[in-house]
Amino acid sequence: MSAPAEPELGTEQRAELERGVRQFNEGYFFECHDTLEELWSGLRGPGRDFFQGLIQVSVAFYHLGNGNRSGALSMLERAQRRFGGYPDRWYGFDLAVHRAELGRWQRRIAADDLEGVSRDELPVWRFEPAPSTAPAGSRGSDR
Numbered sequence: 001m002s003a004p005a006e007p008e009l010g011t012e013q014r015a016e017l018e019r020g021v022r023q024f025n026e027g028y029f030f031e032c033h034d035t036l037e038e039l040w041s042g043l044r045g046p047g048r049d050f051f052q053g054l055i056q057v058s059v060a061f062y063h064l065g066n067g068n069r070s071g072a073l074s075m076l077e078r079a080q081r082r083f084g085g086y087p088d089r090w091y092g093f094d095l096a097v098h099r100a101e102l103g104r105w106q107r108r109i110a111a112d113d114l115e116g117v118s119r120d121e122l123p124v125w126r127f128e129p130a131p132s133t134a135p136a137g138s139r140g141s142d143r
Helices: 011-025 029-041 048-065 069-083 095-110
Strands: none
Touching: 011 029, 011 048, 029 048, 048 069, 048 095, 069 095
């Protein structure tokens, strides 16, 4: 089975993705959900599941912040299933690292090991160009 084709996002869609990533990284999980859902609703094709997985991750951490452990676990499980059809690196996102990180959160939530969680422990999303497509000397940026 080959990897799903990566979507070609327009300028407005890219801006929505960048805004959603920024919201997620700043801990605005509900707002991230809304922003990415707007992007997702306009997408067609095999990349939709990836973006829906990101939405589910943002909802999971929103639930976690509100003490809804079962909701957080459910959303993380659903996101992991959505991400299952994608390679370890897709659309400039290190999905292998993210899947592993989400797995650690799933175990931590299931064990009720959440006391003292700091914002620094939460996942951070980075979308970076693949090394072969990045201009020489350039560095990837958070988008």
